[in-house]
Amino acid sequence: MSDTTGDSELPDRTDTVVVGGGVMGTSIAYFLARAGDRSVTLLERDTLAAGSTGDSSAILRHHYGDETIYTDMAWWSHDFFRSFEQEVGPRIAYEGSPLVRFADEGTPGGAYARDGYDALAERGIPVSMQEGDAIVEEYPMYDGASEFDLAVSDDTAAYSDGSDAALGFARGAGEHGADIVTGVSVTGIRTHNGDVTGVDTDSGPLECDEVVVAAGPWTPQLAETVGVEIPIRPVREQIVLLDPPSDYAEAYPSLTPTTSLPDGEWYIRPDFGEGVLVATHRYVDEVDPDDYDEEPDEEMMLELVENLETVIPELADAGIKGTYCGVYSTTPDHDFVIDEAGPDGCYWACGFSGHGFKHAPAVGSLVTAVVRDEEPTLGDERIDLDYFALERFEEAPDGNGAPDDYI
Numbered sequence: 001m002s003d004t005t006g007d008s009e010l011p012d013r014t015d016t017v018v019v020g021g022g023v024m025g026t027s028i029a030y031f032l033a034r035a036g037d038r039s040v041t042l043l044e045r046d047t048l049a050a051g052s053t054g055d056s057s058a059i060l061r062h063h064y065g066d067e068t069i070y071t072d073m074a075w076w077s078h079d080f081f082r083s084f085e086q087e088v089g090p091r092i093a094y095e096g097s098p099l100v101r102f103a104d105e106g107t108p109g110g111a112y113a114r115d116g117y118d119a120l121a122e123r124g125i126p127v128s129m130q131e132g133d134a135i136v137e138e139y140p141m142y143d144g145a146s147e148f149d150l151a152v153s154d155d156t157a158a159y160s161d162g163s164d165a166a167l168g169f170a171r172g173a174g175e176h177g178a179d180i181v182t183g184v185s186v187t188g189i190r191t192h193n194g195d196v197t198g199v200d201t202d203s204g205p206l207e208c209d210e211v212v213v214a215a216g217p218w219t220p221q222l223a224e225t226v227g228v229e230i231p232i233r234p235v236r237e238q239i240v241l242l243d244p245p246s247d248y249a250e251a252y253p254s255l256t257p258t259t260s261l262p263d264g265e266w267y268i269r270p271d272f273g274e275g276v277l278v279a280t281h282r283y284v285d286e287v288d289p290d291d292y293d294e295e296p297d298e299e300m301m302l303e304l305v306e307n308l309e310t311v312i313p314e315l316a317d318a319g320i321k322g323t324y325c326g327v328y329s330t331t332p333d334h335d336f337v338i339d340e341a342g343p344d345g346c347y348w349a350c351g352f353s354g355h356g357f358k359h360a361p362a363v364g365s366l367v368t369a370v371v372r373d374e375e376p377t378l379g380d381e382r383i384d385l386d387y388f389a390l391e392r393f394e395e396a397p398d399g400n401g402a403p404d405d406y407i
């Protein structure tokens with residue numbers, strides 16, 4: 001019996017267990033259940049979206065410099081998010097909002113902006129570029145805009161809401177017969193002769209043939225129980241929600257484009273209900289995901305406001321509507337882990353490094369293809385999953401190489 005509210009009992013056995021009820025686990029459960037050839041049980045130790053997903057800024061962009069594997073996954077996923085209600089059933093929060101990259105020629109940021117421009121243009125994804133005075137005309141709220149050589153706009157970028165999407169996927173998975181069980185923690189993976197035979201939980205064992213672990217920053221702990229090493233560092237990021245002054249909101253009804261500055265260490269995004277979200281994007285503050293300070297540091301809030309003053313002075317007088325912190329599950333190269341490793345029937349989807357939300361539909365669909373031993377394709381495009389294989393860390397500790405940390 002399926003339960004879409006997320007509190008059903010453990011079944012006696014199931015074909016496939018999905019561990020983790022974030023946007024990845026719920027998307028994977030949805031696509032697996034929709035395929036219709038196996039029973040699926042999702043186990044979440046807390047409530048759905050209790051991890052990174054619930055804190056996500058949920059920006060949907062397509063510009064990824066020259067890392068076009070992400071452009072392809074993000075574009076396919078964005079199409080899916082746009083038609084979420086049609087595809088999955090429930091409606092989810094969604095708002096179109098261009099993402100602009102300000103940059104200087106001859107810098108890594110400039111090269112990244114231009115590479116992404118070319119990648120989007122080649123694929124027919126709406127993108128535009130301004131140079132010189134045209135930047136100031138296009139972005140009048142940005143006092144600092146005149147200092148940059150170019151601005152590349154990912155014109156059809158958008159944002160959504162992490163919890164809403166995870167709950168939507170969970171409901172959709174339930175409609176296709178999956179059991180969604182919350183408040184049950186997986187404590188280990190059972191094997192026999194090198195094959196997965198079940199999972200141990202704090203509510204007893206559950207027999208299964210396959211397990212897909214999408215447990216965010218907690219994944220390495222489970223991986224260790226079957227001798228799989230996954231290099232993930234949980235890092236804390238800090239978020240402030242601003243209430244812009246009314247004259248600013250009147251002058252700029254779309255408030256601000258989503259953007260990060262060339263140093264890439266913080267970003268700004270309009271929010272549902274006329275707010276403005278400002279957040280760090282630093283990857284430096286390593287924490288225990290079970291025990292970290294959920295309130296931003298005073299000095300970081302001051303720094304964010306000072307940064308804002310330099311680019312949008314009118315927002316320096318904004319009121320503060322809310323503050324919180326969230327955790328990125330970060331790999332050395334900031335690339336994902338999507339792989340089968342360890343005992344036969346054991347799959348891993350983790351290490352989304354602060355940019356996973358926008359790819360959740362693609363990840364659900366690709367993991368489903370891997371579990372069903374099919375070609376990993378999105379539309380007509382074959383996705384090279386070797387890019388996300390754990391093996392890359394055996395060949396080099398930083399895997400695919402130093403990351404680009406732009407949002």
Ligand SMILES: Cc1cc2nc3c(=O)[nH]c(=O)nc-3n(C[C@H](O)[C@H](O)[C@H](O)COP(=O)(O)OP(=O)(O)OC[C@H]3O[C@@H](n4cnc5c(N)ncnc54)[C@H](O)[C@@H]3O)c2cc1C
Pocket residue numbers: 019020021022023024025043044045046047048049050051052053054055056057058059060162184185186187214215216217218219222237239279325326327328349350352353354355356357358359
């Ligand atoms: C502040 C912030 C801003 C972000 N902004 C963006 C953005 O703008 N765009 C973007 O694309 N991405 C963004 N991200 C990244 C994105 O949100 C994540 O990549 C994505 O949510 C990861 O989802 P997940 O399901 O892998 O992990 P999580 O959401 O962490 O889910 C893992 C789940 O597993 C459960 N779990 C753990 N261990 C067990 C166990 N043993 N048994 C059962 N359940 C278990 C946890 O309780 C948790 O619910 C942001 C992240 C943060 C924190």
